Amino acid sequence: MTFQKREMMLIDRLEPFLAELDYSDVVLIAARGSKTLPYYAVGYDGELDRWTFVSLGRLPLGNETPTFLYLICFPDWHGERFAKVGIGLINRIREHERHGGEVLHMIELPRWHARIAETMILADRPVYRPRTPLPQNGDTECMPWDFGLKLKLDRYLKQAVAKAH
Known part of the structure; x- marks a missing residue:
């Protein structure tokens, strides 16, 4: 499987997870096409009144890690x-x-x-x-x-x- 295919499968798996985060305006941040840079989600934490980053790790994020x-x-x-x-x-x-x-x-x-x-x-x-x-x-x-x-x-x-x- 190509890296691009693995990356798209990862993004498909991350999107439902983003909805579970207890923040508003959550977005996925990824250096698309990079095999070494990490993936993050960022969202607004109303309790703390600030934007919060959540590290989601690097590829691969499945059973290999x-x-x-x-x-x-x-x-x-x-x-x-x-x-x-x-x-x-x-x-x-x-x-x-x-x-x-x-x-x-x-x-x-x-x-x-x-x-x-x-x-x-x-x-x-x-x-x-x-x-x-x-x-x-x-x-x-x-x-x-x-x-x-x-x-x-x-x-x-x-x-x-x-x-x-």
């Missing part, structure tokens, strides 16, 4: 307790552990499925922002402690796989 969907709790982050959902490679998870995070759950899956699941979780969870930001700017994916301890990633995975296909 494995990543982890993870849930980490922070029992004592500068006197606060909360949980955080995220996606990334193992080194990102280990960095959270070095800063006191404890992994509650992590699942390896295609990056595409992880992005959809994370977006659905973030839309469902009560918003929590720690007073002291996390070192990797992950404080936007945080949630109250009790909510995080009850969160079932598997429930969102099934929905994400269904949306991706």
Whole structure:
């Protein structure tokens, strides 16, 4: 399959996902024809009153790009307790552990499925922002402690796989 065909198939898969983002005026930004530049979505976040970029990664974004969907709790982050959902490679998870995070759950899956699941979780969870930001700017994916301890990633995975296909 040609690169152009793969790119068009990716864009077809991204368009329904853009509608799931909790922003207004969402558009896809892509360096069409580039095999190395990333794809982004940009939309207006009314809660924060600013435009927000969401990295969607580089081609390929299918099963060839494995990543982890993870849930980490922070029992004592500068006197606060909360949980955080995220996606990334193992080194990102280990960095959270070095800063006191404890992994509650992590699942390896295609990056595409992880992005959809994370977006659905973030839309469902009560918003929590720690007073002291996390070192990797992950404080936007945080949630109250009790909510995080009850969160079932598997429930969102099934929905994400269904949306991706």
